[in-house]
Amino acid sequence: MTLTARLEIPRTGFTVRAEFTVESGQVLALMGPSGAGKSTIVHALAGIQKLGAGRIELDGAVLADARTHVPPHRRQIGLLGQDPHLFPHLDAAKNIAFGARAGGMDKAAAAREAARWLTRLGLGEIAGQRPAALSGGQRQRIALARALAAEPRVLLIDEPFASLDVEAAVDMRLLVREQLQRTGISAVIVSHAAADAQALADQLLVLERGAATHHGPVAQVFAAPATRFMRAVVATLPAGAPAQLKEAIDGA
Numbered sequence: 334m335t336l337t338a339r340l341e342i343p344r345t346g347f348t349v350r351a352e353f354t355v356e357s358g359q360v361l362a363l364m365g366p367s368g369a370g371k372s373t374i375v376h377a378l379a380g381i382q383k384l385g386a387g388r389i390e391l392d393g394a395v396l397a398d399a400r401t402h403v404p405p406h407r408r409q410i411g412l413l414g415q416d417p418h419l420f421p422h423l424d425a426a427k428n429i430a431f432g433a434r435a436g437g438m439d440k441a442a443a444a445r446e447a448a449r450w451l452t453r454l455g456l457g458e459i460a461g462q463r464p465a466a467l468s469g470g471q472r473q474r475i476a477l478a479r480a481l482a483a484e485p486r487v488l489l490i491d492e493p494f495a496s497l498d499v500e501a502a503v504d505m506r507l508l509v510r511e512q513l514q515r516t517g518i519s520a521v522i523v524s525h526a527a528a529d530a531q532a533l534a535d536q537l538l539v540l541e542r543g544a545a546t547h548h549g550p551v552a553q554v555f556a557a558p559a560t561r562f563m564r565a566v567v568a569t570l571p572a573g574a575p576a577q578l579k580e581a582i583d584g585a
């Protein structure tokens with residue numbers, strides 16, 4: 334699935350403008366200061382935010398433009414947010430099965446699919462637990478499984494690791510990367526953490542007050558920060574990382 338987007342969305346005081354293509358199985362990271370417009374873009378891709386102008390296409394089919402607005406439930410785009418929004422009255426297996434049903438499976442097939450996901454994510458033991466009895470990391474894993482069980486064409490990931498402790502966040506990043514590689518689903522991930530872009534993304538788009546200030550392969554963007562915001566982001570990378578990035582680019 335190739336996602337192409339050219340968007341203009343007016344906000345108070347500025348307009349969010351961005352243009353990008355995410356090829357099948359690739360990951361685009363969106364970074365930027367608070368209020369820069371990252372969630373606005375994610376919401377436009379999901380269909381819960383209308384465009385002021387522009388066009389969003391998935392494999393050449395228009396999802397949104399001046400005349401078209403395909404509603405969210407018809408887009409086959411999964412959204413994984415900071416809050417996992419699991420159904421509190423359903424156990425882990427049934428939460429995942431709900432995703433599979435949304436993807437078109439009948440009840441029995443959805444239950445089998447949920448069981449497969451629980452095994453794949455190492456969560457077999459908590460199949461019968463309701464969300465209130467799970468840790469934050471377990472809830473995020475269930476939310477990931479539920480989103481992927483619906484077989485989305487694109488997965489949107491909006492700050493899903495922010496509430497996890499460092500170790501759980503590392504595990505979750507690995508899991509997301511593995512599952513995206515396994516399924517070949519394209520993804521857009523919003524994060525404040527340089528580590529997320531570095532671990533997960535192929536390209537990085539940086540937004541500042543709605544405008545793209547950087548856009549390109551992650552290593553290139555980190556190697557040439559052109560704004561105060563990006564210099565501060567690069568300073569959070571582990572010592573030596575910028576030099577390694579430069580070597581990787583020079584050696585490529």
Ligand SMILES: Nc1ncnc2c1ncn2[C@@H]1O[C@H](COP(=O)(O)OP(=O)(O)OP(=O)(O)O)[C@@H](O)[C@H]1O
Pocket residue numbers: 343344345365366367368369370371372373374
């Ligand atoms: N429905 C709306 N109508 C107009 N402006 C809005 C609306 N929702 C949010 N905004 C404004 O749009 C701007 C971009 O918000 P957005 O949530 O996209 O930023 P963000 O980069 O995701 O920020 P954060 O990192 O804090 O989540 C902000 O100035 C916000 O106040």
